[in-house]
Amino acid sequence: MNEPVIQLAHGGGGQMSAELLAEVILPALGGEVPARELMRGLTDSAVLEHVGSRIAFTTDSYVVQPLEFPGGDIGKLAICGTVNDLAVAGAAPRALSLALVLAEGLAVDVLRRVLRSAADAAREASVSIVTGDTKVVERGALDGMVINTAGLGEMLPQARLGFERIGEGDRIVLSGPLGEHGLAVMCRREGLGLASELQSDCAAIHVLTGALLAELGADVHFMRDPTRGGLAAILAEIAQGARRDIEIDQRSIPTNPTAVAAAEILGLDLLTVANEGKLVAVVSADSADRAAQVLAKHGIASQAAVIGTVAAARDGPLVEMVTHVGGRRVVQMPYGEELPRIC
Amino acid sequence: MNEPVIQLAHGGGGQMSAELLAEVILPALGGEVPARELMRGLTDSAVLEHVGSRIAFTTDSYVVQPLEFPGGDIGKLAICGTVNDLAVAGAAPRALSLALVLAEGLAVDVLRRVLRSAADAAREASVSIVTGDTKVVERGALDGMVINTAGLGEMLPQARLGFERIGEGDRIVLSGPLGEHGLAVMCRREGLGLASELQSDCAAIHVLTGALLAELGADVHFMRDPTRGGLAAILAEIAQGARRDIEIDQRSIPTNPTAVAAAEILGLDLLTVANEGKLVAVVSADSADRAAQVLAKHGIASQAAVIGTVAAARDGPLVEMVTHVGGRRVVQMPYGEELPRIC
Numbered sequence: 001m002n003e004p005v006i007q008l009a010h011g012g013g014g015q016m017s018a019e020l021l022a023e024v025i026l027p028a029l030g031g032e033v034p035a036r037e038l039m040r041g042l043t044d045s046a047v048l049e050h051v052g053s054r055i056a057f058t059t060d061s062y063v064v065q066p067l068e069f070p071g072g073d074i075g076k077l078a079i080c081g082t083v084n085d086l087a088v089a090g091a092a093p094r095a096l097s098l099a100l101v102l103a104e105g106l107a108v109d110v111l112r113r114v115l116r117s118a119a120d121a122a123r124e125a126s127v128s129i130v131t132g133d134t135k136v137v138e139r140g141a142l143d144g145m146v147i148n149t150a151g152l153g154e155m156l157p158q159a160r161l162g163f164e165r166i167g168e169g170d171r172i173v174l175s176g177p178l179g180e181h182g183l184a185v186m187c188r189r190e191g192l193g194l195a196s197e198l199q200s201d202c203a204a205i206h207v208l209t210g211a212l213l214a215e216l217g218a219d220v221h222f223m224r225d226p227t228r229g230g231l232a233a234i235l236a237e238i239a240q241g242a243r244r245d246i247e248i249d250q251r252s253i254p255t256n257p258t259a260v261a262a263a264e265i266l267g268l269d270l271l272t273v274a275n276e277g278k279l280v281a282v283v284s285a286d287s288a289d290r291a292a293q294v295l296a297k298h299g300i301a302s303q304a305a306v307i308g309t310v311a312a313a314r315d316g317p318l319v320e321m322v323t324h325v326g327g328r329r330v331v332q333m334p335y336g337e338e339l340p341r342i343c
Numbered sequence: 344m345n346e347p348v349i350q351l352a353h354g355g356g357g358q359m360s361a362e363l364l365a366e367v368i369l370p371a372l373g374g375e376v377p378a379r380e381l382m383r384g385l386t387d388s389a390v391l392e393h394v395g396s397r398i399a400f401t402t403d404s405y406v407v408q409p410l411e412f413p414g415g416d417i418g419k420l421a422i423c424g425t426v427n428d429l430a431v432a433g434a435a436p437r438a439l440s441l442a443l444v445l446a447e448g449l450a451v452d453v454l455r456r457v458l459r460s461a462a463d464a465a466r467e468a469s470v471s472i473v474t475g476d477t478k479v480v481e482r483g484a485l486d487g488m489v490i491n492t493a494g495l496g497e498m499l500p501q502a503r504l505g506f507e508r509i510g511e512g513d514r515i516v517l518s519g520p521l522g523e524h525g526l527a528v529m530c531r532r533e534g535l536g537l538a539s540e541l542q543s544d545c546a547a548i549h550v551l552t553g554a555l556l557a558e559l560g561a562d563v564h565f566m567r568d569p570t571r572g573g574l575a576a577i578l579a580e581i582a583q584g585a586r587r588d589i590e591i592d593q594r595s596i597p598t599n600p601t602a603v604a605a606a607e608i609l610g611l612d613l614l615t616v617a618n619e620g621k622l623v624a625v626v627s628a629d630s631a632d633r634a635a636q637v638l639a640k641h642g643i644a645s646q647a648a649v650i651g652t653v654a655a656a657r658d659g660p661l662v663e664m665v666t667h668v669g670g671r672r673v674v675q676m677p678y679g680e681e682l683p684r685i686c
Contacts, residue, residue, distance in 0.1 A: 007679070008679075008683050009678070009679025010679075011571075011683070012571060012572065012677060012678075012679050012682075012683070013570065013571025013572030013576050013617075013677070014571075014572045014576055014615075014676055014677030014678050014679055015676050015677065015678045015679070016678060016679045017571075017572075018676075045399040045400060045401035045428055045429055045431075045432035045434065045494075045496070046399070046400045046401070047397060047398070047399055047400075047432065047498060048397070048398045048399075048400055049396060049397050049398075050396065051394075051398055053392060053393065054390060054391070054392050055390070055391045055392075055394055055398075055495075056388040056389070056390055056391075057388060057389045057390075057391055057438060057440060057473060057474055057493075057495060058388035058389070058440070058474050059440035059441075059442045059474055059475065059476050059491065059493055060442065060476045061442045061443075061444050061476055061478050061489075061491060062478075063444060063478045063480050085388055086388055088388075089388035089390065091388065095400060097400060097401070097402035097493050098402075099402045099403065099404045099491050099493075100404075101404050101406060101489055130400060131400055131401050131402055132402065133402050133403045133404055135404050135405075135406045136683075137406050137486070137683075137684060138683060138684070141485065141486045142484065142485050142486075142489075143480070143484045143485075146404075146444055146485075146489060148402065148404060148442050148491035148493075150400075150402055150440050150442075150491075150493030151388075152398075152400060152495070153388070155390060227356065228354075228355060228356025228357075228360075229355060229356030229357045229360075233356050233357055272357075274356075333357055333358050333361070334355060334356070334357030334358065335352070335355075335357050335358045335359060336350070336351075336352025336353075336355050336357055336358070336359045339355075340351050340354070340355075340479075340480075340481060341480060341481070
């Protein structure tokens with residue numbers, strides 16, 4: 001394919017579409033796509049065998065700007081984000097779809113880099129990209145590209161997760177410092193000098209969820225990844241879903257000093273900033289320290305810590321935080337959008 | 344929700360996101376979403392049981408403009424298109440994901456109509472929307488909305504489909520007239536008066552594929568739906584995939600006179616225009632007439648006809664058409680994009 005940028009005709013379903021697929025998309029995805037037939041051939045559908053009798057199914061679209069940022073890009077994000085949704089459901093990720101909407105004028109080199117990065121992330125997460133789709137829209141109708149991935153996973157037999165399993169006394173475990181993804185993207189977008197130091201935490205966390213379930217089984221009551229809306233949104237949802245209060249201790253939350261500094265400069269609350277490689281788990285009190293130890297064996301969770309406790313609701317479900325200076329503040333569900341197009 | 348248009352904050356993952364979901368998206372999808380937990384609660388993942396041991400998995404993004412057109416809209420299209428990809432793979436559609444990317448400023452009423460239409464289409468196709476996602480991008484970054492659906496289906500035991508099953512003497516069966524979808528969208532976009540008469544053929548065709556497989560079993564060798572690139576692209580792919588020639592007879596192709604007139608006005612070749620409710624099946628010679636009869640029992644395929652034959656390749660795989668006047672012309676794989684953003 002000789003064109004340096006994407007053209008409308010690459011989305012027409014004809015010969016130019018076939019060339020884009022054969023000469024750019026499939027080679028960039030490399031070994032992750034077993035055969036051309038899987039993306040556009042036999043039926044446009046992949047046929048999967050032995051996925052298991054209980055299947056987790058999820059989807060996310062990714063609209064992050066800029067497309068490439070310190071620590072990742074939209075391709076890596078689209079793989080890790082969907083792998084992580086499967087992981088926190090208690091599933092082992094098995095197969096992903098990858099659907100591209102490209103803007104006319106997008107540099108083919110950017111597309112190649114993003115897809116190579118997606119393929120690398122899929123390989124690291126031991127998940128296959130088995131089916132896909134490519135559309136092209138005219139210049140000005142879209143910034144760069146949007147990626148959608150849907151994921152299939154096999155439910156792990158040990159997984160017994162749900163709001164209804166959360167009880168008083170349960171502990172909240174967090175796998176690492178907050179805000180790195182959202183702040184890395186914002187620093188790049190705003191041209192802040194810190195950008196060179198702060199990396200997105202974008203990573204697949206199925207190794208963490210798999211290890212927790214293998215070691216602690218039914219003592220793991222609930223898991224989520226704190227993406228849009230950050231830890232604040234996840235804890236508010238857990239409190240509402242479990243109809244209980246949650247108290248966290250700010251002093252026990254792991255920190256990344258660069259992220260703390262960036263949040264101060266940008267005037268953002270770390271609790272509400274998106275993460276893309278972190279796990280929040282609710283576990284029984286007896287297993288909490290062990291949960292943190294199990295997580296901390298993995299590089300991406302080396303700072304894992306027990307950060308809070310579930311309690312009876314006093315006056316409607318509420319999340320409170322004991323602050324560094326020993327005061328108390330309510331942690332609200334964020335209202336709207338502090339950081340648009342962060343994931 | 345009081346806002347008449349979508350705002351960036353509706354995509355933030357906070358309280359406004361929750362309101363959009365609870366007050367607009369889930370009510371519009373109605374009974375198609377069993378519980379709020381399926382779209383954003385327990386884990387963002389749906390857990391499915393008994394989907395079958397052989398699963399078909401597919402995805403498509405929909406970027407059609409305008410969002411609403413005679414005979415359908417982007418919501419109905421997003422359901423039918425993905426149901427059809429599963430159907431032609433030989434699968435019974437079981438579950439869909441639905442991921443929205445909305446532009447700031449989109450009228451909430453339009454969103455509601457599109458989602459209701461998607462829910463109606465899903466109900467008619469007996470498929471459940473089980474998981475979803477909503478993102479919002481800033482005004483000017485996207486026209487209106489993009490929808491991605493991914494689909495899971497259970498492979499039908501009778502299905503034995505593949506390029507390798509196509510043999511010399513096999514017949515090509517087409518379920519109805521060509522070009523209605525692409526031309527209905529183009530007429531609306533260009534403001535042609537014909538628009539009031541010409542309707543998109545947008546429909547789920549799993550009833551057709553299911554009936555063919557039930558009645559003819561392994562005599563059905565291959566199925567596809569002629570969407571982007573039209574019948575010309577599908578036949579070229581079949582010829583290449585089967586390494587054989589295909590000859591079709593223009594006089595046997597069912598026609599819609601309004602579509603023929605619209606194609607003439609717009610200067611388009613009906614063979615290359617997108618359809619969204621048509622089936623192309625390759626069947627053994629003995630079963631061809633019966634295949635057309637089986638299809639014709641269904642309203643959406645009342646004009647089904649045998650339109651061509653597979654032959655040995657003489658000089659590389661080639662598709663030829665005997666024309667109305669008895670001449671012969673080569674049917675080429677379309678090169679680029681005749682009709683951008685048609686699906």
